[in-house]
Amino acid sequence: MMAKxxxxxxxxxxxxxxxxxxxxxxxEPLLAHEPVEVEFWHAMSGDLEKTLQELTDExxxxxxxxxxxxxxxxxxxxxxxxxxxxxxAKQLPTIAQTYFDWTEKFVQADLVERxxxxxxxxxxxxxxxxxxxxYPVFLNENNWDGTxxxxxxxxxxxVLFYNKTMLDEAGLDVPATWEEWHxxxxxxxxxxxxxxxxxxxxxxxxxVMGEAFNYVLQGGGxxxxxxxxxxxxxxxxxAAGIGFVRGMLxxxxxxxxxxxxxxxxxxxxxxxxxxxxxxxxxxxVQSAVGGKFEWGTAALPKGKRSVAFIQGTNIxxxxxxxxxRKQGAWNYMKFxxxxxxxxxxxxxxxxxxxxxxVSELDSYKQFVQQHPEMSAGPAQLEAEASLxxxxxxxxxxxxxIEQMEAMLIGxxxxxxxxxxxxxxxxxxxATASSSR
Amino acid sequence: MLPLPKYFANTLLxxxxxxxxxxxxxxxxxxxxxxxxxxxxKLAISLMIFTLFIPPDLMLIxxxxxxxxxxxxxxxxxIMLPLLLNAFTIFYLLQSFAAIPQEYRLVAxxxxxxxxxxxTRIVIPVTAQPIGALMLLKMIGVWNDYLWPLIITxxxxxxxxxxxxxxxxxxxxxxxxxxxxxxxxxxxxxxxxYFIMRKHILLALPRTHxxxx
Numbered sequence: 001m002m003a004k005x006x007x008x009x010x011x012x013x014x015x016x017x018x019x020x021x022x023x024x025x026x027x028e029p030l031l032a033h034e035p036v037e038v039e040f041w042h043a044m045s046g047d048l049e050k051t052l053q054e055l056t057d058e059x060x061x062x063x064x065x066x067x068x069x070x071x072x073x074x075x076x077x078x079x080x081x082x083x084x085x086x087x088x089a090k091q092l093p094t095i096a097q098t099y100f101d102w103t104e105k106f107v108q109a110d111l112v113e114r115x116x117x118x119x120x121x122x123x124x125x126x127x128x129x130x131x132x133x134x135y136p137v138f139l140n141e142n143n144w145d146g147t148x149x150x151x152x153x154x155x156x157x158x159v160l161f162y163n164k165t166m167l168d169e170a171g172l173d174v175p176a177t178w179e180e181w182h183x184x185x186x187x188x189x190x191x192x193x194x195x196x197x198x199x200x201x202x203x204x205x206x207x208v209m210g211e212a213f214n215y216v217l218q219g220g221g222x223x224x225x226x227x228x229x230x231x232x233x234x235x236x237x238x239a240a241g242i243g244f245v246r247g248m249l250x251x252x253x254x255x256x257x258x259x260x261x262x263x264x265x266x267x268x269x270x271x272x273x274x275x276x277x278x279x280x281x282x283x284x285v286q287s288a289v290g291g292k293f294e295w296g297t298a299a300l301p302k303g304k305r306s307v308a309f310i311q312g313t314n315i316x317x318x319x320x321x322x323x324x325r326k327q328g329a330w331n332y333m334k335f336x337x338x339x340x341x342x343x344x345x346x347x348x349x350x351x352x353x354x355x356x357x358v359s360e361l362d363s364y365k366q367f368v369q370q371h372p373e374m375s376a377g378p379a380q381l382e383a384e385a386s387l388x389x390x391x392x393x394x395x396x397x398x399x400x401i402e403q404m405e406a407m408l409i410g411x412x413x414x415x416x417x418x419x420x421x422x423x424x425x426x427x428x429x430a431t432a433s434s435s436r
Numbered sequence: 437m438l439p440l441p442k443y444f445a446n447t448l449l450x451x452x453x454x455x456x457x458x459x460x461x462x463x464x465x466x467x468x469x470x471x472x473x474x475x476x477x478k479l480a481i482s483l484m485i486f487t488l489f490i491p492p493d494l495m496l497i498x499x500x501x502x503x504x505x506x507x508x509x510x511x512x513x514x515i516m517l518p519l520l521l522n523a524f525t526i527f528y529l530l531q532s533f534a535a536i537p538q539e540y541r542l543v544a545x546x547x548x549x550x551x552x553x554x555x556t557r558i559v560i561p562v563t564a565q566p567i568g569a570l571m572l573l574k575m576i577g578v579w580n581d582y583l584w585p586l587i588i589t590x591x592x593x594x595x596x597x598x599x600x601x602x603x604x605x606x607x608x609x610x611x612x613x614x615x616x617x618x619x620x621x622x623x624x625x626x627x628x629x630y631f632i633m634r635k636h637i638l639l640a641l642p643r644t645h646x647x648x649x
Contacts, residue, residue, distance in 0.1 A: 045603040047612065071590045074602045082587050085497045089504035156608070219498045277608065284609030311607070320569070 009367040022272040035067045036322070038329045039093035040067055042072060043079040043313075044154065047283070051348040058331045059335045066328030071113040076313070087111060094321045094329045097313040100141055100389045103150050106316065113317040126334070133339070133355045135381055142314050150314035151333055154351045158214075158309045159376040160300050161263070165293035166199070166273045174298045175274075176242055181301035185253040188273035189237035200256040203263040204273030208245065209408065211309070211398040212256035212421070213390055215241040220304030224391050227432075231396060234418035241303060243414045256408075269297075276300065278311055279377035282350045287374075297376035299383070306383035311349065343367075352377045392429060398425045438600050438623070439510060439592055447596040450515055450585070452580045455571050457521040463567070465521075466529035467555050471541065481530070486487050486522045493583070500587055510590040519578050532566040533559060568636040572629065597622045 016147065039413020044052050051073060060067050071093065073079040080102060085094045092111065094157045106244025119125045131139070138152035155224050159378045161176055170188055175181035192199055216223045216233055232238070248254035257263045263275040268288025277285075282297065289295055300306065313338075317329050335341060343358045345351060358364050359378060368375050390396070403421040406412035412420075468474075469481055491564075494554040499518045508514030518559050536559060544554040560567065582598040603624065630637075 045606065048606060049603070072585045072592070072602075075605070076607065078583070080584075081496070085500040086504075087589060088497060089501040091509065168515050264609045265612075280606060281608030284611070287611065288609075296510065369584075415486050 002149060017346035025244045036324045038066055038068045038095065038325055038332060040068055040070050041079060041082065041093045041096040043074060043076050043097055045072065048349050052394055055336060055341055055345065059332055061179055063331060066331060068332050092318040092320055094325050095317050095333065097153060098150060098316040099313055100234060101393050103314065103316050104299055106318070107144065107149050111293050111318050111320070112149045113326055115151065115317065115330070116222050119148065123328070124331060124334070133357050135354065135356060136264050137310060137381060137386040138354055139389055141310065149192060150316040151337060152354045153313060153315045153336065153355060154349070155312040155388050156278045156351055157311060157312060157377055157380045158300060159278055159279050159297045159380055159405060160274055161267060161285055161297055162295065163267070163270065163293055164276040164296050175301045177301055177428070178303045182248065185274070189253045197271065199255065199270065200255045200272050201274065202248055203266060203272040204245065204254060204256055205263050205277055206261070207256045208256065208358055208400045209404040210397060212242060213403050214307060214309045214387055215245055215385055217307045217385055218303040218305055219244065229429065231429070234328060238418055239306060239414045242407060242418065244303065246414055279352060280312065280350055297373045299380045305385055308380050308383040308386040310386060334424040350374065352381070395428045395432060396425045438603055440600065440618070442593060443595055443597045443600045444596060447579060450512060450596060451575050454516045454519045454578045455575045458525065458574060459567065459571050461521055462525040463560065464528050465526045466560060469530050470533040471551060484523045496583065496587060503588060508638060509588060510594055512594065515585050515594070518584065519581065519602045525574065528566065528570055532563045536562055550646050565639050566583050567637050568633065572633045573638060575629065
């Protein structure tokens with residue numbers, strides 16, 4: 001009996017020892033001659049991660065003193081959650097992919113490294129030409145009153161995907177204005193030739209519920225008055241912008257992705273003739289269509305004002321690391337954003353070139369010739385206005401989603417929905433500013 | 437390429453270890469609650485049951501901070517520690533153990549059995565079915581767990597199958613054909629295990645008429 005008890009106690013003890021000691025690998029001090037390790041937390045999966053890994057391997061091979069370790073944190077939601085947890089646990093990486101509103105939160109908590117000094121460094125920084133080579137819309141997104149707290153990385157914008165076969169059969173050109181878009185959608189909405197279901201003229205991603213900003217701007221309105229600090233969604237122009245989308249949905253000439261999750265799926269099935277979507281979705285459209293019909297992309301049809309609606313993340317450097325580590329991270333950021341590497345990134349992932357000089361490279365010109373669908377994204381950047389960083393999006397975003405659902409899916413009239421949104425946002429802004 | 441064999445091995449290791457160690461700990465706790473009278477016993481049980489009302493997602497960041505302080509980030513230990521015990525497991529076993537008639541214990545005591553021998557020789561064999569069912573449920577839970585293993589790990593060498601499923605999409609779309617294929621590999625082993633162990637689950641509800649003094 002005694003021997004058996006001893007044996008069981010020993011097994012339990014061994015299990016505990018295994019659990020509490022055997023498996024850790026972190027926390028060992030670096031030897032002086034070991035290269036500095038820079039952790040880069042990202043949310044790039046599949047082919048995107050493969051390309052990022054290739055570029056990173058090249059950087060690591062040519063810079064002996066610094067080794068960048070890529071850490072995939074799943075999707076953006078998980079990355080955000082992990083960063084939030086890491087802030088609390090004081091375990092932030094050196095660099096991470098971030099949206100502008102995450103960066104703002106980190107800046108408020110004094111966790112972000114200013115990049116201006118790195119950029120101005122004569123040896124390792126950027127000269128004026130190199131800085132100005134970045135599209136202004138991307139530079140502005142990452143510039144807070146003259147301070148760069150992040151740099152653009154995997155950027156995309158909204159473009160119009162169209163089924164060329166369907167447009168040709170209907171004798172239509174790719175619509176360039178809202179009027180042309182509306183009438184094309186009317187013409188293209190019809191029963192399928194095989195009688196199995198209906199083709200809908202236009203599609204919108206489910207994310208359109210969060211895009212009130214975008215359509216108010218396109219309608220010619222402004223959603224925020226910096227003078228008064230108030231939300232101004234409810235103007236005739238703003239209402240015209242949202243009303244245009246609502247009208248198409250209510251008339252049955254447009255649909256949402258709904259349970260298909262993303263519009264690339266119904267577009268590939270031939271269930272919609274056109275849709276508005278992210279240029280980052282091109283590869284998904286390619287595989288969904290699979291050669292069944294001809295398709296293309298174009299700049300968005302213009303309402304009152306053409307708008308480049310910028311999406312995707314930037315890279316932020318956190319200020320917790322050593323000087324060597326942060327310098328290493330800067331060198332890596334500079335490497336990723338060089339013209340050649342940015343061109344490779346754009347070609348292999350479908351994200352937008354960050355630098356204007358990319359489009360002058362022969363290799364990229366050739367690439368766009370072979371893949372004409374890749375030209376609409378950069379072309380959209382030339383729009384009259386851009387939408388990248390949105391003031392008070394943390395306050396306005398949830399309210400607008402609620403009102404957009406009421407307007408686009410429910411029966412809420414546009415003017416009423418926008419008035420309710422303005423009222424709720426301004427009330428919250430007032431509370432936020434008084435509590436500051 | 438995804439390191440699927442590595443993910444599979446990690447998932448298996450974490451599931452089996454958490455299930456075995458977690459169940460052993462839960463048996464100990466439930467046995468203590470049912471067999472010993474000690475000060476604050478009822479309060480401890482109530483507090484434990486109260487934790488059932490805390491949504492697991494709410495514990496994500498506190499758990500991360502705790503594990504970070506232990507220095508177990510990106511380790512198997514870090515993944516497993518919070519998965520080992522939960523109130524439901526102890527509560528469930530507590531119910532099963534409480535259904536064993538007191539006479540068993542009295543007879544065992546009269547025969548000179550220590551509490552440990554009583555636990556291993558009588559309580560565990562008598563409640564083998566609920567314990568088996570519990571282990572299966574725990575195994576399924578840990579096998580499919582996604583957010584915690586993702587948050588607590590940083591390297592592909594420590595990640596699990598469910599986390600690997602993320603590789604098939606981005607903000608603009610999902611490669612459903614690949615996602616579904618790999619999902620099948622995630623679901624298949626645990627489904628087979630379920631069919632093997634099905635009768636234990638069905639017979640596992642604590643039933644007092646099983647025990648006759």
